[in-house]
Every structure is written in structure tokens, then in C-alpha cells.
Amino acid sequence: MATVLFVDDDKEVLLINEKFFTSEGYKVVTCSNSRECISVVNKTKPDCIVLDVMMPGLDGYTLCREIRKASNTPIIFLTGKTSEDDKIEGLVTGADDYMIKPYSLKELKARIDVIIRRVSMMQKEKNTTGQLIFGNFVIDKLAHKALFKGEDLGLTNREFDVLVYMAERPGKDVTFEELGMALFGYYDDADRRSVMVNVSRLRKKLEIDFETENLIETVWSKGYKFTGK
Numbered sequence: 001m002a003t004v005l006f007v008d009d010d011k012e013v014l015l016i017n018e019k020f021f022t023s024e025g026y027k028v029v030t031c032s033n034s035r036e037c038i039s040v041v042n043k044t045k046p047d048c049i050v051l052d053v054m055m056p057g058l059d060g061y062t063l064c065r066e067i068r069k070a071s072n073t074p075i076i077f078l079t080g081k082t083s084e085d086d087k088i089e090g091l092v093t094g095a096d097d098y099m100i101k102p103y104s105l106k107e108l109k110a111r112i113d114v115i116i117r118r119v120s121m122m123q124k125e126k127n128t129t130g131q132l133i134f135g136n137f138v139i140d141k142l143a144h145k146a147l148f149k150g151e152d153l154g155l156t157n158r159e160f161d162v163l164v165y166m167a168e169r170p171g172k173d174v175t176f177e178e179l180g181m182a183l184f185g186y187y188d189d190a191d192r193r194s195v196m197v198n199v200s201r202l203r204k205k206l207e208i209d210f211e212t213e214n215l216i217e218t219v220w221s222k223g224y225k226f227t228g229k
Contacts, residue, residue: 002116003027005046007037007063008078009055017050020105034058041071047116050108053079053090061093068094072144072157074115078103088197094156097184098194114185118161132167134228137212139167146205148212158183159202162195166216166226175223199224 004026006017014030021028031040034055041049049067053060064075076097077090090098097111132139138147146153146163155163165182166174179195180187199216206212217225 001025001027002047002112003029003044004112005029005031005037005040005044005049007031007034007049007055007060008052009034010052013052017105021109024109034060034063037063038066038070041067041073046073047119048112049073049075050112051075051077051095053077053081053086061089064090064093064095068156074119074157076108076111076115078108084193087194091158091194091197092201094158096157111185118185132164134167134215135211136209137215137228139164148208153205153208155202155205158198159205162198162202166224167228170226170228173219173222173225177223179223 004021006014006021006028007030008014008017009032011032014032018028018030029040029044029046031037034057037058051060051064055063058066060077060079064077067073067075074096075094076099077095078099078101079086079090080101081087087098096115099108099111130140130142132141136149139145140147141164144160146155146160161183162179165179176192176195177187179199180191183195183198184191203213203216206215215226215228217227219225
């Protein structure tokens with residue numbers, strides 16, 4: 001049984017989510033105080049965190065950064081903020097997905113299912129695969145780390161997923177749609193921006209050396225290509 005933690009200062013929203021997801025077979029944990037959230041995460045070890053953005057005390061973005069210091073648990077933001085910049089900020093802070101309020105409980109469930117399934121598949125892969133090595137650049141799938149000359153680049157979950165997907169297909173064009181499907185389990189034109197933001201963030205972390213800075217090439221109007229050999 002998967003455990004989902006809902007964090008929201010609106011207790012009525014928490015009650016609605018708890019009732020629906022419990023009926024769908026999840027173990028549900030709720031938290032209405034953002035400052036208590038870290039201890040709840042450490043205690044309950046959820047499979048996914050659904051996090052409201054606009055909360056008193058620590059807002060969702062700040063709380064996400066704090067969670068990311070200690071946990072790679074997938075995070076989905078729920079927010080009434082609708083601008084593209086708000087969505088990008090959510091992804092930059094380390095969230096795995098972003099939904100606008102009001103939202104469909106069925107769609108939220110689908111997105112949670114996709115994320116939990118993806119993480120489960122990654123865990124299985126870790127047990128059967130080792131490292132992808134490109135000179136001094138090493139992708140350690142077991143440790144979930146990317147290293148250059150032994151130094152951890154500190155990638156987020158999304159950045160690591162993007163890197164592994166492309167690195168496993170060196171020299172091949174990877175389209176925006178392929179990356180979107182791999183990351184989110186679905187794709188429409190509006191998701192291109194999210195894909196581009198994640199790739200851009202990854203590229204910045206690869207700019208540490210000439211050996212890594214050009215590992216990802218842009219394929220004009222189509223997507224990207226991993227050039228490592």
C-alpha cells in the first residue's frame with residue numbers, strides 16, 4: 001500500500017483528499033502545519049508528497065527546498081498560481097509535478113500513480129544495473145548520482161531522470177515528447193516548457209568542465225541528443 005502525504009493549511013481540503021485517496025487504497029497522512037512537515041516526512045516515509053504552495057509560515061517553495069535537503073521523495077505541488085513563472089519556480093525548487101487548483105481528484109491520482117510507478121521501476125533497475133561511464137563522467141544508477149572526477153554534481157530527481165534517459169540513448173535524437181512521457185507519463189504541448197526547464201538546469205550543472213559542458217546538444221525544434229561515448 002502506497003503512502004501519500006498531503007500538506008495543506010486548509011483542513012477541509014485535507015479531509016476531502018484523505019477520504020478520496022483512502023477509498024482508492026492509499027495510506028493517507030495529512031499535515032496542516034508546514035513547520036511540522038519535515039518531521040512528519042521523516043517519521044512516515046511517504047511514497048509521494050502533495051504540497052500546497054500558499055501556506056502561512058513556510059510557503060510551499062521554501063518547504064520543498066527544506067525537504068530536498070534530506071529526502072528525494074517525489075513532490076507534487078498544488079497551487080492556485082497559474083503563471084508560467086510560478087510553474088517554473090516550482091520545478092526549480094525540486095518538485096516533480098505541478099497541478100493548478102481547482103483540480104480533478106482522478107487526475108491527481110493518475111499523476112501520483114505515474115510518479116510512484118516510475119520510482120518503483122527505478123528501484124528495480126538499481127538492483128540490476130550499474131554505471132554509465134563516459135570518460136571522467138559517471139552516472140551511478142545504484143547510488144542515484146552523477147559524478148565528475150568523483151565529485152557529486154547534486155542533481156535533483158528530475159535532472160537525474162533526464163540525464164539517464166538520454167545517456168542510455170547516446171547519439172540518438174530524443175524528442176520533447178519522449179522526454180515528457182518518460183518524466184511525467186503523459187505529454188502535451190504545454191509540457192514542452194517543463195522539459196526545457198529541466199534540461200536547462202541539468203546543462204548548467206554540466207558546465208563544470210569542457211569534458212561535460214557539451215554532453216547534451218539541442219536538436220533544433222525537435223529535442224536533444226546526448227553526445228557521450
